[in-house]
Amino acid sequence: MATPDRRSLPWTLRARDAVLSATVWVIARLMRLQSPQFASWVGGFWARKIGPYTSIQRVAMKNLARAFPEKSEAERAVIARGMWDNLGRMAGEFVHLDRIWQYNMWEPAKSRIETTGVTNFIAMRTDGKPALVFTAHLANWELPAIAAAAQGLDSAVLFRAPDNSFFADLLFEARSKVMGNLVAASHVAVFELAAVLDQGKHLGILVDQARRGGPTVEFFGQPCSSNPTIARLARLYECPVHGVRVIRLPKGRFRIQCTPALNLPRDADGKIDVDGSMQMITSVVEGWVREHPDQWTWFYKRWRD
Template sequence: MSISLPWYKRLRDTVLSGTVWALIRMLRAVSAERAAEAGAFWAKLIGPRTSVHQRALRNLRRAFPEKSEAEREAIARGMWDNMGRVAGEFVHLDHIWQFNMWEPAKSRIEVSGATQFIAMRTDGKPALIFTAHLANWELPAIAAAAQGLDSAVLFRPPDNDFLAGLLLNQRAKVMGNLVAASHVAVFELATVLDQGKHLGILVDQDRRGGPTVEFFGHPCTANPTIARLARLYECPVHGVRVIRLPGGRFRIACTPPLDLPRDASGKIDVDASMQAITSVVEGWVREHPAQWTWFYRRWREA
């Protein structure tokens, strides 16, 4: 904590850190399933009473004008349920991965598209992997590390130093190389691909100055990093998503390599590719809308 901060901000951060550590100790004392249930209970109790909930509803009206207000409210409340579960599961990241390919009934995790994961692990080539804030989006990176897939993850740390450090420490225990988004991150990302590793990137948030894409029929901007790297390295681009299942279980699904659009010179077209990737994400969200984070400012005017 920087001593240059005003006293009231230092007090705020001290209270925040004390509260968070107390919650972590409480949630670590119970199973991941019970921690997720507790997180869901409090998120559903508090979340709908916040202004963030109203932003989620505005986004849902934009995305699903054909649905009733009651249907959109149910999706928003389902979102809070999922977010609370993610929070409860966060303190159990070091043992949440339970996968047994020989006895699936004993696994917490189901895998769809396993041949794609195997191919990535054995082909000796770099690959780009996009995902979205669906279900528990921490799991793809955990899965890659657990299954021996040499990988790195681009992430955007929170502005709060305490929370940023907490996230980094928890993730570093169970994930591959972590690359914080910054103006110099592109050099680290290039090194990852030069070494033949696999790079995971979340692609479902707004990026000022990025290419304009259509998402649920409305224009917004996208982060073009993954398409630019695909154009530069000509490596496969896969989509990986997580689906939350009943009973504290998950399905991780991997797409085959996308056939991305190309320009007149034969190179991958960055803007058109971001539209293709965004359309894949939209399909995922439409399938399980309550498992996506609707409070993001995906459309800046929302």
Template sequence: MTPSRPWTTRLRDAALSAGVWTLMRVMRLQPPRFASWNGGFWARLIGPYTSIHRVTLSNLRRAYPEKTEAEREAIARGMWDNLGRMAGEFVHLDRIWQYNMWEPAKSRIETTGVSNFVAMRVDGKPALVFTAHLANWELPAIAAAAQGLDSAVLFRAPDNSFFADLLFEARSRVMGNLVAASHVAVFELAAVLDQGKHLGILVDQARRGGPTVQFFGQPCSANPTIARLARLYECPVHGVRVIRLPEGRFRIQCTPALNLPRDASGRIDVDGAMQMITSVVEGWVREYPEQWTWFYKRWRM
């Protein structure tokens, strides 16, 4: 039996849940673009005074030793702006997808690599798609569902049951199948690929015991799930990233299938594949560092 949590913890979680619920109701009444701006304003104001900001700056010093402290501080504040905007956009997930490939001026979303996406949709094969915590990382899964790509998404549920239910409810309305990360998730992921579906996975967090890769010139662990599935199913692996643009707009980019390294037997090399995928993500982050979530303990070994 799971031990009961202290009453102080339960009271804190209840108060936090009530506050977030009220805030979300207020932000839902705001137009999506204003809710995004509002979230960014408050995150820029409050974020730099939290302990998370200190972790962020520590990680930035490791990644960018050549930059000045002022430059790293600017990236950190940009990160807070992005996170706040994403919070404001979260309450509008069902409204955020505005895409018209024939009239781009009327779209909130721009796309590049459309031919790669179309190939995934029509080739009749399963595929693995990796992304990172950049800009609004909910958008690739929303895009897949909106454009008719039969897909599933692996996600990690928060420990707080209120937030876990909140995230699941919001995502389930606009995304494909949702697979919660757990010790049995591998069987669900295998079932997704067996059915010829496409599986999206965030790959930019550490995994204790995972293969060691180089990220910003320093060793860190990686989650090998996507490479192991690619090795097992011999299916294409694509990268999809989101770039935040001015005026509440986004660009979604889909890469061609990666030519993953193989071992002497001809099978996909898991460690080498994770290094290739990590290098792709590093390139994305270097291009728009203020849009990545820097407070993860990425270099924890």
């Protein structure tokens, strides 16, 4: 996605962005001096204090009411507070992306990361085929791409760059050091994604946001739009589709889980059905969110009135 020309914006917006960028730069440098665990705790502490008083909180509470009408307002507020804690922790962890990976299969007690579905990871690395991997904005969602690179999985990641050029550069610099190929979302990204699969690589895509004009799916019992990119690529390349999620654990630890390849629905011609596949994938994500609702980002406009 192209970044708008900053010179065309009003000076007030440019000044605001400059102050915000400078503030983030200073905070990032200070957090970098701390351990990943302490930076994570600090981020969670301040996010819990500030987040509930922002306009984003109202969106999150509205979405929580749609997803969990059976819960009380107080119960939904607890989930929202957990969401802020998770987002703050992720912000603290972001400056340590090159340090956060600490995995020892043989001595799990000494690892920051634990895994389940290891055989599915191994199969992807050794089968010689391209694969599509979907994940969601749960826990620290940067970790699946870091895990793929750390374990020697030839991979690429589709990401959406922020409009603010400072943040876009910051994100790209941090991610490029620890991840595979980075493909920025744009109107021509589909050609880059096709090239990734043509080369037999593995492509990771976040699938839990709405896309205007995309297939309609049920999410928490209510209709919403979905981004069909992953299903269209699966239909075109007939490659396996796996789900990978991250679960935040106590004491700064994480669990990464990989599903077996999904048995996606097919149409009368035997080809992968895009709409049906997006519903299956969305249902998997819903199950993940229901299991750990406090670790999902509830302020996305997944449902549109």
